[in-house]
Amino acid sequence: MPSQFDPPSGTRDFLAADVERREHAFAVIKSVFARYGFEPLQTPAFERLDLLLGKYGEDEKLIFKILRRGEHGASGDADLALRYDMTVPLARVMAAYGSQLPTPYKRYAMGPVWRGERPGRDRYREFYQCDLDTLGSASPLADAEVLAAHHDALVGLGLTDFTVQLNSRRVLAGLLAAFSIPPELGPGVLISVDKLDKDGPGEVAAELTQRRGITAEQAADLVATLTAPDAAEHVRVALTKTDEGIAGLDEVDAVLALLTGQIPADRIAFTPRMARGLSYYTGPIWEFVAAGVAGSLGAGGRYDHLIAQLGGPDVPGTGTSIGVERILTLLPGADTAPSARLDVAVTMLGQDLAGRSFALAAAGRAAGLRASVYLGSSGKLRTQLKWANDSGARWCVIYGEQEQQADVVTVRDMRSGEQARVPTGDLAGYLGAAARADG
Amino acid sequence: MPSQFDPPSGTRDFLAADVERREHAFAVIKSVFARYGFEPLQTPAFERLDLLLGKYGEDEKLIFKILRRGEHGASGDADLALRYDMTVPLARVMAAYGSQLPTPYKRYAMGPVWRGERPGRDRYREFYQCDLDTLGSASPLADAEVLAAHHDALVGLGLTDFTVQLNSRRVLAGLLAAFSIPPELGPGVLISVDKLDKDGPGEVAAELTQRRGITAEQAADLVATLTAPDAAEHVRVALTKTDEGIAGLDEVDAVLALLTGQIPADRIAFTPRMARGLSYYTGPIWEFVAAGVAGSLGAGGRYDHLIAQLGGPDVPGTGTSIGVERILTLLPGADTAPSARLDVAVTMLGQDLAGRSFALAAAGRAAGLRASVYLGSSGKLRTQLKWANDSGARWCVIYGEQEQQADVVTVRDMRSGEQARVPTGDLAGYLGAAARADG
Numbered sequence: 001m002p003s004q005f006d007p008p009s010g011t012r013d014f015l016a017a018d019v020e021r022r023e024h025a026f027a028v029i030k031s032v033f034a035r036y037g038f039e040p041l042q043t044p045a046f047e048r049l050d051l052l053l054g055k056y057g058e059d060e061k062l063i064f065k066i067l068r069r070g071e072h073g074a075s076g077d078a079d080l081a082l083r084y085d086m087t088v089p090l091a092r093v094m095a096a097y098g099s100q101l102p103t104p105y106k107r108y109a110m111g112p113v114w115r116g117e118r119p120g121r122d123r124y125r126e127f128y129q130c131d132l133d134t135l136g137s138a139s140p141l142a143d144a145e146v147l148a149a150h151h152d153a154l155v156g157l158g159l160t161d162f163t164v165q166l167n168s169r170r171v172l173a174g175l176l177a178a179f180s181i182p183p184e185l186g187p188g189v190l191i192s193v194d195k196l197d198k199d200g201p202g203e204v205a206a207e208l209t210q211r212r213g214i215t216a217e218q219a220a221d222l223v224a225t226l227t228a229p230d231a232a233e234h235v236r237v238a239l240t241k242t243d244e245g246i247a248g249l250d251e252v253d254a255v256l257a258l259l260t261g262q263i264p265a266d267r268i269a270f271t272p273r274m275a276r277g278l279s280y281y282t283g284p285i286w287e288f289v290a291a292g293v294a295g296s297l298g299a300g301g302r303y304d305h306l307i308a309q310l311g312g313p314d315v316p317g318t319g320t321s322i323g324v325e326r327i328l329t330l331l332p333g334a335d336t337a338p339s340a341r342l343d344v345a346v347t348m349l350g351q352d353l354a355g356r357s358f359a360l361a362a363a364g365r366a367a368g369l370r371a372s373v374y375l376g377s378s379g380k381l382r383t384q385l386k387w388a389n390d391s392g393a394r395w396c397v398i399y400g401e402q403e404q405q406a407d408v409v410t411v412r413d414m415r416s417g418e419q420a421r422v423p424t425g426d427l428a429g430y431l432g433a434a435a436r437a438d439g
Numbered sequence: 440m441p442s443q444f445d446p447p448s449g450t451r452d453f454l455a456a457d458v459e460r461r462e463h464a465f466a467v468i469k470s471v472f473a474r475y476g477f478e479p480l481q482t483p484a485f486e487r488l489d490l491l492l493g494k495y496g497e498d499e500k501l502i503f504k505i506l507r508r509g510e511h512g513a514s515g516d517a518d519l520a521l522r523y524d525m526t527v528p529l530a531r532v533m534a535a536y537g538s539q540l541p542t543p544y545k546r547y548a549m550g551p552v553w554r555g556e557r558p559g560r561d562r563y564r565e566f567y568q569c570d571l572d573t574l575g576s577a578s579p580l581a582d583a584e585v586l587a588a589h590h591d592a593l594v595g596l597g598l599t600d601f602t603v604q605l606n607s608r609r610v611l612a613g614l615l616a617a618f619s620i621p622p623e624l625g626p627g628v629l630i631s632v633d634k635l636d637k638d639g640p641g642e643v644a645a646e647l648t649q650r651r652g653i654t655a656e657q658a659a660d661l662v663a664t665l666t667a668p669d670a671a672e673h674v675r676v677a678l679t680k681t682d683e684g685i686a687g688l689d690e691v692d693a694v695l696a697l698l699t700g701q702i703p704a705d706r707i708a709f710t711p712r713m714a715r716g717l718s719y720y721t722g723p724i725w726e727f728v729a730a731g732v733a734g735s736l737g738a739g740g741r742y743d744h745l746i747a748q749l750g751g752p753d754v755p756g757t758g759t760s761i762g763v764e765r766i767l768t769l770l771p772g773a774d775t776a777p778s779a780r781l782d783v784a785v786t787m788l789g790q791d792l793a794g795r796s797f798a799l800a801a802a803g804r805a806a807g808l809r810a811s812v813y814l815g816s817s818g819k820l821r822t823q824l825k826w827a828n829d830s831g832a833r834w835c836v837i838y839g840e841q842e843q844q845a846d847v848v849t850v851r852d853m854r855s856g857e858q859a860r861v862p863t864g865d866l867a868g869y870l871g872a873a874a875r876a877d878g
Contacts, residue, residue: 005535005750008519011483013532015539016546019479035804037781037811037830040458044450044565045484045521045551046503064485067504067517069555076515078506080447082484093452096444100454102780102829104814107455112484116508126483137814141793145811148801258797311444341541342476354580358697362587365474372476372584375543375576390541391476 010117010125020339022128025157025328026110029130032153033108036145038132041107043089045114046080055088055310062116064125082114086131087319091312094135098313104136110324122329132300133319135307140251143284143302143318144258150288150298150320151263157331162290162297164263165271168252169281169301171235174245175272178238179222181214187279188212193226194275197289201227226273235272255284280306283318293330298322340392344371344431345414347384349400360397360409360427367432389414394438395431449556449564459778464596464767465549465569471592472547472571475584480546482528484553485519494527494749501555503564521553525570526758530751533574537752543575549763561768571739572758574746579690582723582741582757583697589727589737589759590702596770601729601736603702604710607691608720608740610674613684614711617677618661620653626718627651632665633714636728640666665712674711694723719745722757732769737761779831783810783870784853786823788839799836799848799866806871828853833877834870 007013014022030040052063065078072079083089086109094105110130117123132149134142147164154162172193176186192207199207201223208219225234239245252270259268276285276299283302290297300320308314344364348357357373364371372391374384381398388396398410398419408421411430422430446452453461469479491502504517511518522528525548533544549569556562571588573581586603593601611632615625631646638646640662647658664673678684691709698707715724715738722741729736739759747753783803787796796812803810811830813823820837827835837849837858847860850869861869 003535005531007483007531008485008487011485013483013528013535014479014481015532015536016478016480019481023479035807035809037809039455039780040453040462041455042453042458044446044452045553046447046450046565048447061509064508064519065506065512066521067506067515069503070500073504073517074515076506076513078512080503082505092444092446093454096442096446096452097454106780106811106814114484126485134814138816139793139814141787141797141812142814144797145814152804254793257794260794261798262801341478341545348580354693355696355699358580358583359700362701365591368474370474370476372545373580375573375578375581375584377577 008125010119010123012124012126016341017339021331021333022328025324025331026128026130028156029153029322029324030108030110032149032156033132035152036106036149038106038108038134038149039102041090041093041109042111043083043086043093043109045112046082047089047092049078049081051092051311052081052084052088056084059084059115064114064116084115085113086111086129086321087133087306088310090131090133090135091307091310094307094312094315104134104142106134108132122326124325127325130298130322130324131319132322133317135317136315137318138304138316140254140284141258144255144262146300146318146320147255147286148259148262150300150322151267153322154288154297154327157327159290159297159327159330162267162288164268165274165287165289166252166255166268166284167271167274167276167286168248168284169276170244170248170251170283171239171272172248172275174239174242174248175222175235177242178245179218179225181218181222185213189214189222190275193222193273196223196227196273231272232270251284276301280309286320288323290330293326295326296323297327297330340394341370342372342388342391342393343369343435344395344397345384345388345391345393346371346373346397347381347388347399348374349379349381349384349398353399353401353404356404356424357399360399360424363428364397364431366428367435369431369435385412395434397427447564449558449562451563451565455780456778460770460772461567461767464763464770465567467595468569468592468761468763469547469549471588471595474591475545475588477545477547477571477588478541480529480532480548481550482522482525482532482548484551485521486528486531488517488520490531490750491520491523491527495523498523498554503553503555523554524552525550525568525760526572526745527749529570529572529574530746530749533746533751533754543573543581545573547571561765563764566764569737569761569763570758571761572756574756575754576757577743577755579693579723580697583694583701585739585757585759586694586725587698587701589739589761590706592761593727593736593766596766598729598736598766598769601706601727603707604713604726604728605691605694605707605723606710606713606715606725607687607723608715609683609687609690609722610678610711611687611714613678613681613687614661614674616681617684618657618664620657620661624652628653628661629714632661632712635662635666635712670711671709690723715740719748725759727762729769732765734765735762736766736769779833780809781811781827781830781832782808782874783834783836784823784827784830784832785810785812785836786820786827786838787813788818788820788823788837792838792840792843795843795863796838799838799863802867803836803870805867806874808870808874824851827851834873836866 064082066080067073068079113129189212205219205223209216280303281301282304285301287299288297302318304316346361361371361373396412412419503521505519506512507518552568644658644662648655719742720740721743724740726738727736741757743755785800800810800812835851851858
């Protein structure tokens with residue numbers, strides 16, 4: 001049972017160790033993006049409601065709407081809504097600042113989005129999205145660049161056991177034509193095909209016949225071709241029948257060629273069965289998958305008219321979305337203890353030594369270390385040493401009457417238990433040298 | 440007139456240069472907090488509405504309430520609300536995780552809060568708060584520590600032209616007693632006194648008499664004492680008349696003594712007229728003010744029962760809130776141009792050289808630099824050099840047919856205009872050395 005003090009359903013509190021893990025991962029990803037020349041963009045947590053309405057189909061019910069303020073609130077009307085993704089705000093920003101932005105506009109956005117989904121394991125109502133997009137370039141170089149940056153971000157985080165499935169919407173269009181599937185059935189067929197990895201060939205073939213309106217023979221042929229061990233080669237042959245198929249293959253091959261040497265050859269493959277459910281893609285599409293991990297580590301593709309559909313200018317676009325929340329669950333240290341809060345813990349023995357103890361902590365900070373004085377009410381050294389230990393402190397500075405008389409401090413190495421007497425004025429230097437010796 | 444593409448009223452889009460300025464400042468502040476042994480806490484953007492109701496008095500109308508989802512939304516009922524500050528979530532976290540948290544719990548929270556205020560110059564509906572608090576210590580060391588960390592954060596950001604006004608709620612209580620002002624009139628009197636810097640003595644004296652129910656003689660005496668050039672000395676004498684006044688003075692002097700050597704003596708002063716409007720303070724209070732800057736650079740104080748009043752456990756607490764949004768307007772570079780997006784710009788001359796150009800950008804990144812290939816459609820070197828220049832690139836790598844035949848690249852120093860021919864395989868090494876030579 002949730003307690004009244006839990007965060008709202010589907011949201012999380014992040015205590016220190018979690019914040020540190022998350023921020024470290026975000027910093028790694030940002031540094032990769034910056035190295036590719038992408039710049040950050042931050043938009044507000046909420047947008048005007050009318051900007052979001054009509055953009056998400058039946059998922060519109062998942063939008064968190066914000067009541068009007070003051071007396072208007074009584075009407076029950078909403079005028080704002082929490083952002084549901086980073087793409088609609090991007091389209092608005094392109095419309096608002098287009099001429100001030102570089103061409104192409106290469107930006108990343110990393111931050112929370114909110115969706116009123118039913119909370120579940122690894123499914124949250126507040127979660128981070130991490131999007132990388134290039135607007136204003138129709139070149140396969142732009143596709144390859146966002147894909148390579150996505151790849152490098154995962155590698156930067158220490159992940160290597162994953163593969164990139166590469167395909168193209170034009171390959172899929174050519175494939176449907178090659179199997180004589182009418183274009184109007186295409187979107188439904190692709191939704192079913194996209195489930196091959198999850199549901200298996202039999203179930204997908206049945207769905208194709210029963211729900212998507214193609215013949216049993218077409219369905220069997222299509223599924224057999226896509227799931228054959230050498231599916232890519234079979235599909236390559238089939239695609240030569242149509243201009244769209246040839247164009248799609250060229251697109252895939254151009255991206256593969258650009259990534260040669262950038263992504264290990266065994267980590268990326270033309271994967272014709274990978275269809276991506278979303279209808280707005282117009283060119284290359286990709287998905288990062290890890291063995292044994294449900295769902296993806298992110299995905300993306302080219303979406304040449306999406307920004308216009310969302311209310312922005314009609315610019316070509318390509319982008320990738322890194323599944324940061326899932327990735328965070330895969331990183332080592334996901335359940336390790338919090339790191340140390342302090343390097344230097346300073347004891348407080350006797351109220352009249354308070355001022356001096358406080359200054360000793362400052363000496364620790366002057367040495368570039370994290371240092372604090374004991375703030376509790378116990379005057380006992382033993383209690384204070386326990387506090388120093390619980391704080392993870394590497395050194396404990398002890399300053400009592402004996403030390404005061406000799407104008408020294410006792411520095412206790414909390415790892416070895418050894419103690420040294422250090423002239424008070426030398427404390428910052430002593431601690432700095434000790435920290436350097438630690439490496 | 441706002442355009443339909445502007446962000447919602449009272450909110451801002453942050454393009455690259457703004458994000459970089461803000462994140463740099465936040466990183467400086469966080470590193471100071473960490474050096475004092477404070478740990479981060481992140482709570483959700485929204486809380487259950489009932490947690491926030493009844494906590495903000497007449498400001499409750501400024502809370503952004505979130506409609507229930509799905510069919511429940513039609514009722515116009517709200518069940519969640521965007522966080523209005525960082526303190527109510529802190530009280531909830533203390534109640535939820537108290538035993539898992541260190542004692543004392545020293546945490547900072549930095550992130551957006553939302554208030555439906557009337558937007559104005561430097562007043563936003565979405566703005567960052569930056570709070571530093573220590574829960575579980577009644578010691579003046581804890582007060583002095585958060586105050587010193589606040590001070591060091593401002594200095595770390597490059598601000599030095601500010602002062603700390605230090606006072607205590609117990610000093611104010613003793614002062615009211617010394618002037619025979621009935622305790623029940625105290626809160627109103629302090630609200631008026633707190634306006635002395637803004638409204639001046641005459642107006643405050645009039646308000647004290649007309650609205651706060653004290654006699655004209657009491658008001659004149661009080662205002663004269665508080666605004667005298669040697670107000671602190673006058674007040675010290677007046678305070679010796681009551682136990683509360685003596686205790687308050689001891690509190691102020693304890694904090695002043697601890698900060699000796701930590702904060703320059705001319706940057707902190709006992710300031711009896713500084714009252715802080717908020718009634719929840721119970722001990723030392725302080726405000727950071729900068730000459731010529733309206734409003735404060737942050738403020739704080741001890742609030743020993745606030746966490747219990749907000750639904751948490753009854754622990755002593757002290758904290759400070761850094762006015763990050765105002766501080767950001769004071770930092771140098773508030774309106775400088777965006778920094779360079781790239782170190783290395785790679786030209787793309789001829790479609791069949793695309794793969795090679797892409798790999799050359801990777802060589803730049805391998806040298807630890809920000810590098811990208813030209814993604815536009817022009818095949819002209821001149822256009823591409825303009826792009827390199829607009830990107831702020833330090834070097835432009837030119838790779839055309841001539842270079843291809845000789846297996847070299849031309850590296851153009853965008854500052855000097857000088858060009859060098861570099862064997863392709865040596866590019867990463869060459870750029871790395873050039874970057875080190877730049878410093």
